[in-house]
Amino acid sequence: MAAPTNVAFFPDNAAPWQADHVEFNTYFSSPANAGPSSLNRRFAELKAHSCMGAIHDSAERCDAPKCAPETRVAVQDDLYGWIIDGDGSQDQPKKMKWVTGPAGSGKTAIMGSLSKRCKDGGVLGATFFFSSWSGSPGRRRKTAFVTTIAHQLAQYHPDLGENIATAVNENPDVFEKTLETQMEVLVLLPLRRIPRPVNEPGLQGAIIIDGVDECEAEQYHFSGTPESRSVSPLPRTKEQDQAEILQVLQTASVDPSFPFRILIASRPERVFREFFSPICGPTNSPLFSRKVDLHEDYNADGDIALFLEAQLSQIRRRYNLPGSWASPNIIRRLVENASGQFIYAATLVRALVTGGDDAPEALLEVVLRRVRAAQEPTSNPLAQLDALYAHILGSSADPHLSVCWIRAINKFNNIMDQSASASNVNMFLQTNPEGSEAERLLGRLRSLIQIPPPTHQATTKYGFYHKSLLDFLADADRCRSLYIKQEEHNRFIWDRFYLACTIDLYPELRARAAADGVRRTVTRCAHIFSDTAQEGEQKTDYAASAMAILRLFGLDAKAESLVGNVHQHFNILTMQFDLQYLFNTMHFWLEEVVNTYDVVSPNNEVFQMVCPPPARVTVRVDPDVVAACVARNTEPPALPSPSLLAIHAACSRVAHISGAVEQIYEILRDLEDTPVMAEDGGSAHLVSRLLQWSHTVDVNGSDIGSPSCHLVNEVE
Numbered sequence: 001m002a003a004p005t006n007v008a009f010f011p012d013n014a015a016p017w018q019a020d021h022v023e024f025n026t027y028f029s030s031p032a033n034a035g036p037s038s039l040n041r042r043f044a045e046l047k048a049h050s051c052m053g054a055i056h057d058s059a060e061r062c063d064a065p066k067c068a069p070e071t072r073v074a075v076q077d078d079l080y081g082w083i084i085d086g087d088g089s090q091d092q093p094k095k096m097k098w099v100t101g102p103a104g105s106g107k108t109a110i111m112g113s114l115s116k117r118c119k120d121g122g123v124l125g126a127t128f129f130f131s132s133w134s135g136s137p138g139r140r141r142k143t144a145f146v147t148t149i150a151h152q153l154a155q156y157h158p159d160l161g162e163n164i165a166t167a168v169n170e171n172p173d174v175f176e177k178t179l180e181t182q183m184e185v186l187v188l189l190p191l192r193r194i195p196r197p198v199n200e201p202g203l204q205g206a207i208i209i210d211g212v213d214e215c216e217a218e219q220y221h222f223s224g225t226p227e228s229r230s231v232s233p234l235p236r237t238k239e240q241d242q243a244e245i246l247q248v249l250q251t252a253s254v255d256p257s258f259p260f261r262i263l264i265a266s267r268p269e270r271v272f273r274e275f276f277s278p279i280c281g282p283t284n285s286p287l288f289s290r291k292v293d294l295h296e297d298y299n300a301d302g303d304i305a306l307f308l309e310a311q312l313s314q315i316r317r318r319y320n321l322p323g324s325w326a327s328p329n330i331i332r333r334l335v336e337n338a339s340g341q342f343i344y345a346a347t348l349v350r351a352l353v354t355g356g357d358d359a360p361e362a363l364l365e366v367v368l369r370r371v372r373a374a375q376e377p378t379s380n381p382l383a384q385l386d387a388l389y390a391h392i393l394g395s396s397a398d399p400h401l402s403v404c405w406i407r408a409i410n411k412f413n414n415i416m417d418q419s420a421s422a423s424n425v426n427m428f429l430q431t432n433p434e435g436s437e438a439e440r441l442l443g444r445l446r447s448l449i450q451i452p453p454p455t456h457q458a459t460t461k462y463g464f465y466h467k468s469l470l471d472f473l474a475d476a477d478r479c480r481s482l483y484i485k486q487e488e489h490n491r492f493i494w495d496r497f498y499l500a501c502t503i504d505l506y507p508e509l510r511a512r513a514a515a516d517g518v519r520r521t522v523t524r525c526a527h528i529f530s531d532t533a534q535e536g537e538q539k540t541d542y543a544a545s546a547m548a549i550l551r552l553f554g555l556d557a558k559a560e561s562l563v564g565n566v567h568q569h570f571n572i573l574t575m576q577f578d579l580q581y582l583f584n585t586m587h588f589w590l591e592e593v594v595n596t597y598d599v600v601s602p603n604n605e606v607f608q609m610v611c612p613p614p615a616r617v618t619v620r621v622d623p624d625v626v627a628a629c630v631a632r633n634t635e636p637p638a639l640p641s642p643s644l645l646a647i648h649a650a651c652s653r654v655a656h657i658s659g660a661v662e663q664i665y666e667i668l669r670d671l672e673d674t675p676v677m678a679e680d681g682g683s684a685h686l687v688s689r690l691l692q693w694s695h696t697v698d699v700n701g702s703d704i705g706s707p708s709c710h711l712v713n714e715v716e
Helices: 036-048 073-085 107-120 145-154 158-170 179-192 238-253 270-275 301-318 328-338 342-353 360-373 383-394 399-415 422-429 437-445 467-473 476-482 486-505 507-516 542-552 556-562 577-584 623-631 642-658 660-673 684-698 706-715
Strands: 003-009 017-024 096-100 124-129 205-210 260-266 524-527 572-575 589-593 596-600
Touching: 036 145, 036 158, 073 096, 073 107, 073 260, 096 107, 096 238, 107 124, 107 205, 107 260, 124 145, 145 158, 145 179, 158 179, 179 238, 238 260, 238 270, 301 328, 301 342, 328 342, 328 360, 342 360, 342 383, 360 383, 383 399, 383 437, 383 467, 383 476, 399 422, 399 437, 399 467, 399 476, 399 486, 422 437, 422 486, 467 476, 524 577, 556 642, 572 577, 589 642
Parallel strands: 096 260, 124 205, 205 260
Antiparallel strands: 003 017, 524 572, 589 596
C-alpha cells in the first residue's frame, strides 16, 4: 500500500533539503535470493510482530496529551534544533539524548508534539510510546520494540525498506531473538547495505521514544528437567528490561552506519540516572548529548499560565461567566499550585468542564479552598496534585468503591485484550447487571478516566489520562483514606466474580442475598477422602491417593468403611470452588475445637488470590434442609465426620513436613508438560518417579514403620 512521506537527506551540521510528498510502496524489487512476493510477505510478518498502537499518531493515541498552542515552544525548538544540527561536533556527534522530568511535567505531550513536527519536516524516522496502562501489551513490554522501530524505518527510505525485508527473509527466526540481535539484523545490517557515495548527503532523522520507565518486565517460561528447575533464574525485573532497551539503543547510536538521533523521555528513575551519568568514550568524550531536565532547565510557569488563560477563557465564554471570573490573581495562584506540573493544570481544566451539576465557578472555589488546606509544609512535591485527585475522587457517590473500580479496570486492561471492553467490565463489576452502578461511581470522575460513550462501550476500553493517578492510589502516604490494601482489593475482585456467577446461574441466590444482605455464592462438593478407583474416576489431586494414605497409616477399617460410601454426607463438605481446590491439595485443613473447627494453613499466602475463609468455622446443616426432613419424617443429613477431618488434617501436616506436597506437585506438573514419553530416554526421570510414587501408595500397612502409625493413633 502506498504511504506518502517526506524524505530528508543532509550531512551533519548542514541545513536539510527535503522532498515533500514523496510516495513509495512497500512492494520491493527482486534481489537475487528472493522474489517480490516473498519480500512483501516478510514485510507483512514484520508488521505482525510490531505494535502499531505505540506509534505517535496511532488511533490508540488519539486522545494522547499534546502541547497547547504557543506552549513549550523553547524546549521543542531546542530539541528540534539538536535533531537537525546536533551538538556542533563534527568529529564524534552524540546521537543519544535523555529528556527527563517528574511525573506530570509534560514529557509525553512534548514528545508527541515534537514527533508531529519532525514528521511534518520530513525528519521523523520512528517513534515508540510506552504506556503501562495501555490496552496493547506491546506498549507495556519490550517484545515489539525493535520490530516496531524497524517497521517504521522500512517506510522512511525505499532502499532501507527493501534491505529490512531482505533481512527478515534471510533470518525468519529473528522475532524470537534478543533485542540486541533484532537491532543488528533488522536495523544495523540493512543500514550497512545502503550505498553511501562520497560527497553526497547521507540519511538522517530522529527516533523518538517516550515512557521507557513504564516498560514492564517480560517474563519467560523456563524449560528443562525437574532437577534443573531448582536453579531456574529469578524473575526479570522491569529495571533489567529498561536497561536492556537503553543498552541496545546506545550500541546502535555508536555504530558508524547508524545515522539517526535518538531522543529518550522518562522519569528520573535510578536506572536512567545511572545509565546517562557522565560516562566517557575511548577518546574521553561523553557518550551522550547533554540531558534535558524539564523541571530544572525550563521554567514551565509561563507555559502553564498561557494554557490556563486560554482554557479558562473558553470556559468563561461557554458558561457566560463574568469577566472577573478566573482573574489574573487566581491564575497566578493556580500556576503556583501546579509547581511546574502540566498534569495539574490539565486535570483541573477537565474537572471544570466535566463537573456535572457543579457550576465551574463553584467548583473552582472549592478546589482553591481544598488547595489552601493542603498548603502545610511538606516534602511531597506532588501535594497539590494529590489534593486535587483526592477532591475529584471524593465527589463520587462512593469514593472507596470508585477506587476499587479504578484499580480493577487497570488490572483488567493489563491482563486482557479487547475482551476488557467497558461493557464487559461493567458486567463483571456491577452488582446488578441492569443497574447504573458504573455511571454512579465513575460519572463524576471523567476528568481522571476516559469513559467511552454508550454506543462504543462494547468495543472500547476504559482509559486513564495519566499514570500519576495510579501512582497516587498505590501510595498509602499520598492517598491516605482512599488507600486500599492489595488483599482487600483481591477480595473485592473475587466477590464480584462470585456475584457475577450467581447472577447468571442462580438468580434465586441473588434474590436471597438482596433480601437479607448476606453474601452468598456458588459452592461445590468437597470430599474429605475420595476413592478415585470407584466409578472409573481419574483425578490428578492429592485426594487421588486418599484410600492408600489411610492404609499407609494402618487405618484399613476406616478405608473399608469408605468403599462405596465416599459420597455419603459424613465424608462431604460444601465450599467455594477455589477453597475446595486448596482443601483437596492439602493447603489447609480443619482442626476441631469444641464443635467448631479452626482453619489451619502452613502458608496463609495461598489465600491472597481467593476470598479467604474465616479463622474458625462451624459446620452445620442448612436449617431449611432440616425443616424439610422433619416434615417428611426422615433423618437429616449427617455432619462431616470429625475423625475423617482429623485424619485429613494429620495427613496434610505430614505431607507438608515431609515435602510430599512439593514432590507431588512436581510430578503432576511434569505429567501436564509431557503428553508423550521421549523415545531417547529423556523422560526416564518421570517414569522412575511415577513408579516410586505408585509403589508408595499401593503398599500394605505391614510395610509402614510404627512411628507413622503412632502419629495417627495419637490423633484418633
